[in-house]
Amino acid sequence: MKLRYRYANQVVGVFVIVAIALTVILIVLLGVNQRWFRRNYEYYARFDTARDVAVGMSITFRGFTVGRVREITLTETNDVHVRFTIQEEYIDKVTRDSLIQVVTNPLGGGQILLHQGREPTEPIEEGSQIPTHDSEQGLRLREEDRVIILRDTDPIAQALGQIDPILANVDKVLLNVVGLTEEIDLAFRGESVGPVGAALTSFERAVADLQHTVAGVNRVVNETTIQIDSLLGDVQLIARNLEQTSAALADPTGLVKTLLDPSGSIATLLDDDNRLFEDITLIIASLERSIAGLDESLTQVAEFTAYLNTAQPQILSLLEEGRQTITTGQAVLQGIRNNPLIRGGIPEAREQPTTFRSVRDEEF
Amino acid sequence: MHHVERIGASTITRVDRFIYAVGYVVEVLRQVPRFLTHRRTGSRVLTMQVLFTGVEALSVIATISLGIGTVIVIQGLSLLPQFGQGRLIYSILIIVITRELGPILTALIVTARSGTAIATELGNMVVSHEIEAYSITGINPIRHIVVPRLIGVTFSTFLLNLYFNVFGLLGSFVVTQFVNPVSLQEYWSGLLEALSMTDVASSIVKSLVFGAITALVATFHGLQVERSSTEIPVAAIRSVGRGITLLIVANALITLAYYL
Known part of the structure; x- marks a missing residue:
């Protein structure tokens, strides 16, 4: 018979006593540690x-x-x-x-x-x-x-404590994005009273104004062109008359001979009952009218040139403002297309130098 | 119609078996107080059962619990300090060793060792007509054969669970000295701080319930053998299979009750 079986009672007794002792010790330690008696x-x-x-x-x-x-x-x-x-x-x-x-x-x-x-x-x-x-x-x-x-x-608690404000900010940003999206929707529907709607309305108005300005400039240019054509026609007529007069004066058998010949124009002038004289008077009168017309045309040309000189800064200013408005509008549309959260917002605009610094700096 | 008849017959058979098993458990539990008041007749059986189920399984339990404690400490100490939660190792040790793995692993080992042995032994007793001999001589086989084994296995499982905890937690302390040396006082202080009476009670209840399940299932299937010795291994296999299933279900129910 194995020793273990012969002393089975003792072996089991030790097994049980050790286990009970461990249990008691554990419970006492647990009580002390968990302050059961304090x-x-x-x-x-x-x-x-x-x-x-x-x-x-x-x-x-x-x-x-x-x-x-x-x-x-x-x-x-x-x-x-x-x-x-x-x-x-x-x-x-x-x-x-x-x-x-x-x-x-x-x-x-x-x-x-x-x-x-x-x-x-x-x-x-x-x-x-x-x-x-x-x-x-x-x-x-x-x-x-x-x-x-x-x-x-506790590092995790600290990290969570730092994450909370970030989440709050993200929440705010998302709310702003939602608001912006709604604002853009309203703006595109023309119902917005907010800044985006105002910007789009302003841009739309600026484009309309620019179109109107361009149409006005076109109209002025057309009218001016017509006036200049008319003036050129008058000048051509005068030049043709002068040319004919010069040709007549240069011809030795022509006007001079006719004038100097005893039987010519002078004699005729002196002895034709003022008929030639009246013709000459008529010619001079016609020349005077031509010169007066030319003078008037030159005056108009001068006035138009002065007007153009006067209006040039304003036109340039209008064109510059229109260009800036279009640039700003493009930036706004680019910013709307590029979601600010994803693509970094409105791109920085490259400054385009103007031909002059401002209207006041231009000498005119 | 034939299928319906077969399903009906199968259901009736299962219900009958269940009622029989419940009746068997009730009868065994009814005999426990009588055995305790007349212990002398079966005390030797009880002692031998504790020796076989408890003492002889101690080495296996110690080895497994030491290994598990070691693994938990190594894994825990390599991971938890990175999150500043090094002290969580104590809670994990208590949860895994004391509350969960200790009772269930002990019960599984007892089922594998003692459950099969009891089923085989009782099956052989039936085949060799020893049970009939008990009955003929006026000795209640339940009281003198089943009850000592029930008490012995239950008590042994409870003690083995205690040893499992001691070796598991001590083994983890030894390993801690190699990985992250701490004083014994600090280590026990951390463990005892994480340990609550609820954990202890849960572990004790589990070990007692698991021990009783193991013994009842093993004796029930052992006594189910009728006349042939070829039925004995079948009974042993069934006792292990049913025993493990019932242990897992009981573990889930007790754990659920713990958190409710």
């Missing part, structure tokens, strides 16, 4: 929600666990009543103006930080309320710097 002081806090709080969650002070959440209840006034205990040896940390803050992370399960009041006082009475970090009282304590706020050392 006093805890009870306090409570009120939260808006129990989402981040759980029974058993530890309350820490400068990295030390000083207490635990014991009970969470919903009151009749819809407040979340959280009852927690502070260990006896840390009760002096719970001074006046102390507050608590919930810090959570998905891995650690979260904890509650105890922030001590700045003024050293006696521990506050057991059963009192300790304000939370975000409550009105907590905000006031923080604003008045009556509490020592330490940063949590």
Whole structure:
């Protein structure tokens, strides 16, 4: 028979006794570690929600666990009543103006930080309320710097704390994008009263004005061209008359001979009962009218040139403003087409130098 | 019509078997107090059952729990400190070893070792007419054969679960000394901080329930053998298969109750 079977009772006895001893030791250690025989002081806090709080969650002070959440209840006034205990040896940390803050992370399960009041006082009475970090009282304590706020050392909680504002900003940006999209929709429908709608309306108006201006310039140019054609016709007529007169004067058998011949024009002029004289008078009168017409035409040309000189800066200004309006409009449309969140917004416009700096800088 | 008839017959048979099994469990539980009040008659059986199921399985349990504790610590300490959550290793050790793997792995090992042995032993007793001999001589076979085995296996499973925890947590401490040395006091402090009475109670309840399931299933299938020795291995296989299935279902139900 095997030794083990011969002493089966003893072997089993040792097996059982060791196991029972281990169990007793474990329970005693558990009791000591979990403070079954030590006093805890009870306090409570009120939260808006129990989402981040759980029974058993530890309350820490400068990295030390000083207490635990014991009970969470919903009151009749819809407040979340959280009852927690502070260990006896840390009760002096719970001074006046102390507050608590919930810090959570998905891995650690979260904890509650105890922030001590700045003024050293006696521990506050057991059963009192300790304000939370975000409550009105907590905000006031923080604003008045009556509490020592330490940063949590949990990197995940810190990261989450940094992510929250970013998410809030992203939320705002998305809301702005939605608003902008709606504004653009309204603007394209012509129902917007916002800045984008105003810009599009202004751009539309500027294009219409530019078209109107260009049409006006075209009309002036056409009219001027017609006037210049008319003037050129008059000048050509005068030139042709002068040419004929010169040809007549250059011909020795022509006008001069006729004039100087005894039987010619002079004699005729002197002896033809003023008939030739009247002809000459008529010719001179005709020449005078031609010269007067030429003078008038030259005056008109001068006036038109002066008008053009006067209007040139305004036309250039109008054209420049039109170009700038079109550039701005292109930038706005480019910005709308390029979603600001995705493609980096409105591209920087390259400055196009003008032919002059401003209307006032131009000499005219 | 033939199929309907067959389904009906099969259902009636299954219901009958279930009622029979429930009746068997009730009868065994009814005999437990009587056995405890008249322990002398079956005390040797009980002692031998604890010796076989508990003491002789200790080495297997110790090896497995040491290995699991080692793996958890190595994996945990290589990953968790990167998130600043190094102390989570204690919670993971408690959850895995104490609350979940300890009871179920212990029960599976007991089922594989003792469940098959009990089913085989009882099957042989039936084939060799020992059970009939008990009955003829006026000895209740349930009280003198089944109940000691039930108590022995249940108690052994409970103790083995305790040892599983001790070796698993101690083994992890030894490994911790190579990876990230901490003092024994700090290590136990972290473990005890993560351990709650609910965890202990859950582990104890599981080990007791699993031990009882293992013993009841094994004895039931062992006594199901009728006359041929070829039925014995079939009964052993069935006892292991049904036992494991019932263990997993019971584990899920108890874990569910823990979180409710």
